[in-house]
Amino acid sequence: MIDVRLTAVSKRFAKSSDSAAVDDVTVTIGAGEFFTLLGPSGCGKTTTLRMVAGFYFPTSGHIHFGDDDVTHWTPNKRDTGMVFQNYALFPHMTVAQNVAYGLKVRRVSRADQARRVTEALEQVHLAGYGDRRIDALSGGQQQRVALARALVIRPRTMLLDEPLSNLDAKLREETRAEIRRIQRESGTTSIYVTHDQAEAMAMSDRIAVMESGRVQQVGTPHEIYYKPANAFVARFIGRSNVLSLPVTGATDDSVAVRLPGGATIDVGAPAGHGLGAGDTALVSARPEHIALGGDDDTAAMRGRISHVEFTGMATNISVDVDGNEVMAALIDAPAGLQLGDVVGLRLVPERLWVVKP
Ligand code: ATP
Numbered sequence: 001m002i003d004v005r006l007t008a009v010s011k012r013f014a015k016s017s018d019s020a021a022v023d024d025v026t027v028t029i030g031a032g033e034f035f036t037l038l039g040p041s042g043c044g045k046t047t048t049l050r051m052v053a054g055f056y057f058p059t060s061g062h063i064h065f066g067d068d069d070v071t072h073w074t075p076n077k078r079d080t081g082m083v084f085q086n087y088a089l090f091p092h093m094t095v096a097q098n099v100a101y102g103l104k105v106r107r108v109s110r111a112d113q114a115r116r117v118t119e120a121l122e123q124v125h126l127a128g129y130g131d132r133r134i135d136a137l138s139g140g141q142q143q144r145v146a147l148a149r150a151l152v153i154r155p156r157t158m159l160l161d162e163p164l165s166n167l168d169a170k171l172r173e174e175t176r177a178e179i180r181r182i183q184r185e186s187g188t189t190s191i192y193v194t195h196d197q198a199e200a201m202a203m204s205d206r207i208a209v210m211e212s213g214r215v216q217q218v219g220t221p222h223e224i225y226y227k228p229a230n231a232f233v234a235r236f237i238g239r240s241n242v243l244s245l246p247v248t249g250a251t252d253d254s255v256a257v258r259l260p261g262g263a264t265i266d267v268g269a270p271a272g273h274g275l276g277a278g279d280t281a282l283v284s285a286r287p288e289h290i291a292l293g294g295d296d297d298t299a300a301m302r303g304r305i306s307h308v309e310f311t312g313m314a315t316n317i318s319v320d321v322d323g324n325e326v327m328a329a330l331i332d333a334p335a336g337l338q339l340g341d342v343v344g345l346r347l348v349p350e351r352l353w354v355v356k357p
Contacts, residue, residue: 009061081150096130
C-alpha cells in the first residue's frame with residue numbers, strides 16, 4: 001500500500017489563459033484510503049485524476065506515489081487501475097478475456113492469467129460469468145467487470161472517474177456499496193471522482209471539495225458536513241442555510257450572534273476566525289437542525305411559510321424571515337401546514353457552524 005501526494009499541482013491548458021483548470025492543489029491520499037474529489041462540473045476533478053494517471057502532465061507541481069516522484073512518468077509505468085463512466089470494455093470479447101487483458105499485455109503466463117481472472121471475478125461477485133459476452137450483462141454487472149479488470153493487475157492505486165453515472169438510481173446505490181467493499185478488501189489506495197455529494201459522503205474515508213480548480217476543503221464526510229470551511233462547501237454538501245448574523249462577542253472557538261428575533265446564541269467557529277463584536281458572521285444551519293416552535297425559546301426566529309413540500313421522510317418548508325429565506329426539514333411535521341402560515345423556528349445551536357465567505 002502506498003500513499004499518493006500532490007504538491008502544489010497546477011494545470012493550464014492554454015499558455016495564454018490566466019485561469020488554471022487545476023490551481024495549486026496540495027493533498028495527501030493515505031495508503032489504503034478511499035479518497036474522493038468532489039465538485040460541480042468543470043471544477044477540475046477529472047483533470048486532477050488524469051494527472052495522477054499520467055494522461056496529462058502538470059504545468060507545475062509534483063506527484064508522488066510513495067517515495068517515487070511520478071510527475072513525468074508515462075501512464076503504463078505508474079501501475080494504476082482505471083475505471084471510467086463508460087466501462088470501456090471490449091464488447092466482442094467474453095468477460096474473462098476482458099479481465100485478462102491487462103495480464104496478457106504484461107505477459108503473465110496463461111496458467112496465472114486463468115487463476116487471477118477467477119480470483120478477480122470472485123472478488124466482484126461474478127464467479128461463473130467468465131464465458132458470458134459483455135453485451136449479455138446488465139450495466140451494473142458490466143461496471144463490476146470493469147472493476148475486476150482494473151483490480152486483476154494488482155495496481156498500486158485505483159482511479160475511478162464517475163463510474164456509476166450510467167446506472168439507474170437503485171443500481172447506483174447497490175454498486176457504490178459493492179465498490180467500497182471491494183476496495184476495503186483489496187486495500188488499494190483509491191481516488192474517486194464524482195459530482196454527487198451523497199455518493200461521496202456514503203463512500204469516502206475523506207473528501208476534497210473542489211471549485212474553480214481549487215481545493216476548498218479536505219475532510220471526513222462528517223467534518224465536511226458539520227464543519228464546512230466556507231459558504232460554498234456548506235451549500236454544495238446537502239442543503240444549507242447560510243445566515244448573515246451580527247456578532248456580539250467571540251472566543252477562540254465560538255462566536256456569539258444575534259438572531260432576527262433578538263435572542264443571542266453561541267455558535268462554534270474554526271480557530272483563527274478573526275471575528276469580533278460589530279462584525280457580521282456567516283452561520284451555516286442545516287435544515288434538519290431547524291425545528292418548529294420556540295415562541296418562548298431563546299434560539300427563536302419568526303416568519304411566514306413561503307414553500308411547503310412533503311418528501312415522505314420529512315416536510316421541507318421555506319420561511320421568510322425578514323426577507324431572508326430559511327429552509328427547515330421537519331420530521332413529524334404537524335398536519336395542515338399552509339403557505340402563508342406564520343411560524344416560530346428553533347435552531348439547534350450546537351449544530352451551527354461559522355463559515356468563511
Ligand atoms: P466534469 O464533472 O464536467 O467532468 P470536472 O470537474 O471533471 O468536470 P475538468 O474536466 O477537469 O472538470 O475540467 C476543468 C476545466 O478544464 C474546465 O474548464 C474544462 O473546460 C477545462 N479542460 C478540461 N480538459 C481540457 C482540455 N483537454 N483542453 C482544454 N481545456 C480543458
